[in-house]
Amino acid sequence: MSSELTPAELADRVASAVLAVPGVHDLHGGVLGEVATYLPGRRVTGVRLRDGDTQVHLVLSWGAPITATTDEVRSRVAEIVPGTVHVAVEDIAAPGAGPGTP
Structure with a gap:
């Protein structure tokens, strides 16, 4: 993990x-x-930070291109954390689902 940021700041970013x-x-x-x-006092759900290894688990929007979306997630996270970034799609939101509803 980056020595410049606290674990909380890193997970939030x-x-x-x-x-x-x-x-x-x-x-x-x-x-x-x-x-x-x-x-x-809290946790950042869906993001697991370990030294040299970051896991991100997602719910994608209905109709989102899986490969392009996960590649973009991996790229953006790699700009923040060192090491390997693993991205897993856990679910796809129903059409028209609002935020926080799979």
């Missing part, structure tokens, strides 16, 4: 960058909510 990618509906916590960065 990654989450914001991911959510800004067209075609990303939301972040996803995994089957049991286990994919998260745990911080004092």
Whole structure:
């Protein structure tokens, strides 16, 4: 992880960058909510930061091109964190679903 940012700042930046990618509906916590960065008093769901390895789990918008969207997510996250970036699509939001509704 970058020594310039705290883990909380880094996780928040990654989450914001991911959510800004067209075609990303939301972040996803995994089957049991286990994919998260745990911080004092809160967690950033859908982003798991480890030294040299970052995981991002997504809900895509209906009709979003999967490969292009995940490539863009990987690219934007790689600008923020060092090491490998793994992107997983966990779900696709229903047509017309609002934010936070898969």
